[in-house]
Amino acid sequence: MIRITPELLERYDKPGPRYTSYPTAVEFSESFAPTDYAGRLDAAAGRPDDPLSLYVHLPFCEARCSFCGCHVVVTQQRSIADVYLDRVLSEADLVSRHLGERRTLAQYHWGGGTPTYYTADELADFHRSLLDRFDLADDAEVALEVDPRVTSAEHLTVLRDLGFNRVSMGVQDLDSDVQQLIGRNQTWEQTRDLHLQARHLGFESTNIDLIYGLPGQTVASIGTTLERVLELRPDRLAVYSFAYVPWVKPNQKRIDAATLPDRDTKFALLALVSDELVSAGYRAIGMDHFALPGDELSLAFENGRLSRNFMGYTTKRGTEMIALGTSGISDVAGAYAQNHKRLNSYYSAVDAGELPVERGVSLSADDRIRRHVITELMCNGVVRPAAVETEFDIAFEIYFAAELAELTGPGGAVAEGMVRVDGDAIVASELGRVFIRNVAMVFDAYLGTPTADQPKFSQTV
Numbered sequence: 001m002i003r004i005t006p007e008l009l010e011r012y013d014k015p016g017p018r019y020t021s022y023p024t025a026v027e028f029s030e031s032f033a034p035t036d037y038a039g040r041l042d043a044a045a046g047r048p049d050d051p052l053s054l055y056v057h058l059p060f061c062e063a064r065c066s067f068c069g070c071h072v073v074v075t076q077q078r079s080i081a082d083v084y085l086d087r088v089l090s091e092a093d094l095v096s097r098h099l100g101e102r103r104t105l106a107q108y109h110w111g112g113g114t115p116t117y118y119t120a121d122e123l124a125d126f127h128r129s130l131l132d133r134f135d136l137a138d139d140a141e142v143a144l145e146v147d148p149r150v151t152s153a154e155h156l157t158v159l160r161d162l163g164f165n166r167v168s169m170g171v172q173d174l175d176s177d178v179q180q181l182i183g184r185n186q187t188w189e190q191t192r193d194l195h196l197q198a199r200h201l202g203f204e205s206t207n208i209d210l211i212y213g214l215p216g217q218t219v220a221s222i223g224t225t226l227e228r229v230l231e232l233r234p235d236r237l238a239v240y241s242f243a244y245v246p247w248v249k250p251n252q253k254r255i256d257a258a259t260l261p262d263r264d265t266k267f268a269l270l271a272l273v274s275d276e277l278v279s280a281g282y283r284a285i286g287m288d289h290f291a292l293p294g295d296e297l298s299l300a301f302e303n304g305r306l307s308r309n310f311m312g313y314t315t316k317r318g319t320e321m322i323a324l325g326t327s328g329i330s331d332v333a334g335a336y337a338q339n340h341k342r343l344n345s346y347y348s349a350v351d352a353g354e355l356p357v358e359r360g361v362s363l364s365a366d367d368r369i370r371r372h373v374i375t376e377l378m379c380n381g382v383v384r385p386a387a388v389e390t391e392f393d394i395a396f397e398i399y400f401a402a403e404l405a406e407l408t409g410p411g412g413a414v415a416e417g418m419v420r421v422d423g424d425a426i427v428a429s430e431l432g433r434v435f436i437r438n439v440a441m442v443f444d445a446y447l448g449t450p451t452a453d454q455p456k457f458s459q460t461v
Ligand SMILES: C[S@@+](CC[C@H](N)C(=O)[O-])C[C@H]1O[C@@H](n2cnc3c(N)ncnc32)[C@H](O)[C@@H]1O
Pocket: 067, 068, 069, 070, 111, 112, 113, 114, 145, 146, 147, 148, 169, 170, 171, 172, 209, 210, 211, 240, 241, 242, 243, 244
């Protein structure tokens, strides 16, 4: 186990990005217009043989869990959700018009919200209609997120028949006191039965989401949750640090800050999760993720080929991503474009025949270089200057002189034992992997000084 002192935590556990993108979403601007996105899609059409990733955001949930940080629409009125799917298909038409012959998908993912808010029949019709516009590659990853509380055996059977081969289940914590505090009652049987069903149906990869740092969690309670979840032996586990940002997510105001574990306890939770999962035979993959050794994420990590996008960790390096639906973020031809988050604005744009983009950013040459360095750190824990020099035609030591000085200077990550810098590589140690967001932040050109009471990001540990 890694030894971390309270002083180290005090210095390094601070607000910082999770780097699902670089520049991060706080840099997106409304000056990036739908026509800018259209131009990027036209450029993407010029590479017809390159496969794409397609993300579809299905935002509806029956009730809002108080910890949730996702973009969701809470309603029990099915008619509100019904009209959404047609708008997503219209958006797919708008996008397809620009993509020309480029239609093959290497990755296809439904996230939310709760995709299984819809009935199995509604989902089947929607999926078939989308595949009139796109083609799945033979070895495509076809994945969705499910909430075991509302996902039936029929859902999984139909989805498996449609070709879904990966399933990710939200669990968070099995302890009833914690569940009470996060507004989410989910029985062990619901989780166990759905996982068994997924295995029985032959889903190639199963994932379970847990969160550490939730209200009421203790080392003992998370230990029991892990023990039970390990009985299922999912191929992957995502164990997220609780992002507590009530100034951005008002539903989190329902959580009494006094019930949150303090910094040392939160770290003890992380340490326990990591120890238990590694002893159970899982590999720690990038940040927050664990996978069985035979899983392709483990193999990609070993070969230094892991990458990261808005869907999470992936082996599909450099694949451009199209996102459909409210709040979705596309990553195409050197730009990020985010869709409207509000249903009304999203519907108005689509109905007017306009790409429903609210904001975005075009990456500068500097952004692209830093994105590469930050992605390598976050995914593989290693940056190889020679590879960066070849790809971007820069002299690494000169370009990043200030960053290297910060890393190697007094109190820097090298002195703390988080990274090793030598001629060939910048390599994160085991300790550095715990604080990988902090190491990556050294290469971020946008970090200003956030105000003390309203930081932009969640805590790094
Ligand atoms: C779209 S949600 C889950 C899908 C499904 N609606 C469910 O609840 O089971 C994806 C995952 O994000 C994670 N998540 C949501 N809010 C979070 C937060 N505030 N901090 C950390 N992780 C969070 C949870 O682990 C959740 O399972």
